[in-house]
Amino acid sequence: MKxxxxxxxxIFSTACSSKKSETEKTTPIASTNQVLxxxxxxxxxxxxxxxxxxxxIASILKVNxxxxxxxxxxxxxxxxxxxxxxxxKLLPGQPIRKGESIAIVxxxxxxxLQQDYLTAKEKVRFxxxxxxRQKELNKSQASSDKVFQQAETDYKSQxxxxxxxxxxxxxxxxxxxxxxxxxxxxxxxxxAPINGYVSKVNVNIGKYVSPTDVLFELINPTDIHLALKxxxxxxxxxxxxQKLFAFTNNQPNKKxxxxxxxxxxxxxxxxxxxVHCHFEDYDKTLxxxxxxxxxxxxxxSKSYVLPTDAIVRFDNKEYAFTQEKVNEFKMVELVTGTTxxxxxxxxxxxxxxxxxxxxxxxxxxxxxxKNKTEE
Numbered sequence: 001m002k003x004x005x006x007x008x009x010x011i012f013s014t015a016c017s018s019k020k021s022e023t024e025k026t027t028p029i030a031s032t033n034q035v036l037x038x039x040x041x042x043x044x045x046x047x048x049x050x051x052x053x054x055x056x057i058a059s060i061l062k063v064n065x066x067x068x069x070x071x072x073x074x075x076x077x078x079x080x081x082x083x084x085x086x087x088x089k090l091l092p093g094q095p096i097r098k099g100e101s102i103a104i105v106x107x108x109x110x111x112x113l114q115q116d117y118l119t120a121k122e123k124v125r126f127x128x129x130x131x132x133r134q135k136e137l138n139k140s141q142a143s144s145d146k147v148f149q150q151a152e153t154d155y156k157s158q159x160x161x162x163x164x165x166x167x168x169x170x171x172x173x174x175x176x177x178x179x180x181x182x183x184x185x186x187x188x189x190x191x192a193p194i195n196g197y198v199s200k201v202n203v204n205i206g207k208y209v210s211p212t213d214v215l216f217e218l219i220n221p222t223d224i225h226l227a228l229k230x231x232x233x234x235x236x237x238x239x240x241x242q243k244l245f246a247f248t249n250n251q252p253n254k255k256x257x258x259x260x261x262x263x264x265x266x267x268x269x270x271x272x273x274x275v276h277c278h279f280e281d282y283d284k285t286l287x288x289x290x291x292x293x294x295x296x297x298x299x300x301s302k303s304y305v306l307p308t309d310a311i312v313r314f315d316n317k318e319y320a321f322t323q324e325k326v327n328e329f330k331m332v333e334l335v336t337g338t339t340x341x342x343x344x345x346x347x348x349x350x351x352x353x354x355x356x357x358x359x360x361x362x363x364x365x366x367x368x369x370k371n372k373t374e375e
Contacts, residue, residue: 033331034324035369042327045364049323049356052304057338057345058297061237065228067290068276073220075194080171082210083107085203086187090216092201096192103215106187110172114184117165117176124158131155196220199288224286226258226277228294235273237298238263244277244296256283258294304349306334308342310359312366321358321365329358329365 037045088103096102131151138148166176172188200217203209226246230238238260245255258277267273277294279286311334312319318336321329332352337345346352358365 033369034328035321035331035365036328037365037368038327041368045361045368047358047364048360050359051356052306052346052349052353054302055305055343057301057303057305057340057343059301060338061234061296061298062293063228063230063234063296064291064293065226065275066292067286067288068225068227069219069221069288070223070225073194073196073223074199075196075218075220076214077102077190077216077218078211078214079105079188079190079209080211081107081109081113082208082213083109083188084208085205085215087205088201088203088216090198090201092198094198096194096196096198096218098192098195100192101189102192103190104187105190105209108186110174110188111184111186113165113168113172114174114179117162117169118179118181118184120158120162120165124155124162127151127155127158190215192218194218194220195222219288221284221286221288222282224279224282224288225261226279226292226294228275228277229270229272230275232267232271232273235263238275238296242296244294246277246279246292246294248290248292252293256286256292257281260296303337303345303347304353305343305345306357307359308339308344310357310362311336311344312362314366314370319366321362322352323356323358331366331369 037047083105084107086104086106090096090102131154134148134151138145169176169179173191174185174188196219198216199219201215202213202217203215209215240260240263242260244258244260246258247253247255257280259280260275261278262276264273264275306320310320312321312331314331318334319331320334321331324330332355334346335348337347339345
């Protein structure tokens with residue numbers, strides 16, 4: 001009986017010892033944010049170590065605004081003498097070219113204006129001859145000064161009338177160079193003054209328009225501006241010529257380089273000012289009125305940084321690996337700031353300055369850590 005009890009104790013002790021040995025062999029480091037590699041794994045991962053380093057990083061001011069068009073690039077089309085709209089093919093959003101006919105307007109006033117010009121032009125020939133005749137007679141005292149002066153006045157007055165009528169015809173788009181009694185027209189062509197597109201059409205065919213009516217609104221989008229709202233506390237950080245990047249909510253990765261062109265001087269009731277920026281490259285996909293976000297680089301400051309490749313993202317947070325012992329690493333959470341030239345600002349660097357970081361091979365460690373967690 002005694003021998004049986006001894007054998008049972010030996011078997012139980014052996015089993016416990018074997019179980020304990022197996023547990024020690026397979027159980028990893030207790031912490032779920034630590035990973036231990038052997039020499040072969042270290043070499044395969046290409047681990048390189050280093051400390052935080054200081055460098056100048058530009059602070060980023062994040063603001064928003066919308067695309068605007070300067071007044072000189074927004075054209076309202078009216079007809080100086082009014083008339084009936086005979087034809088147009090314009091639609092909102094339609095592209096147009098400078099110099100092309102965008103509408104035809106007709107009216108009796110255009111006939112009368114051409115008639116007055118041609119009549120005045122014919123009459124001036126008679127008055128010119130009369131003026132020259134009276135000038136010669138006056139030299140020989142065959143004509144009084146009064147008669148000569150009257151002829152001179154009539155002739156010069158007629159020249160003034162022709163000049164005024166010529167300008168009126170030019171104003172409505174009628175070229176007087178080729179104007180003859182046979183080319184008198186009751187209609188005029190409205191010519192596009194810019195390259196761009198139509199933003200508004202306010203008339204329809206057959207409608208009578210007065211000189212104060214706006215028929216169409218045109219926009220030249222090649223010189224669009226970005227109008228940003230900057231709060232009072234941030235104004236001091238801005239200057240003319242400052243660089244920034246703008247992007248839309250739909251395409252946050254597509255950055256549009258801009259430059260500050262004008263800083264407003266009037267602070268609104270919301271304690272903000274308007275800052276106008278110029279797009280360095282024209283992009284036809286940018287439409288006036290589109291809301292955009294912007295990142296403005298402000299003054300540089302020295303900060304502790306890590307190479308961007310040393311930072312890994314896990315569960316929507318950012319981490320880096322520090323060396324705890326030889327071949328043993330720990331994942332620590334970071335609070336990151338601005339990224340510039342391949343380096344990222346570390347904002348919680350106070351307790352990490354003396355630590356050794358994994359500069360290369362961080363993603364290999366993350367994979368090893370995730371695999372260990374899943375086992």
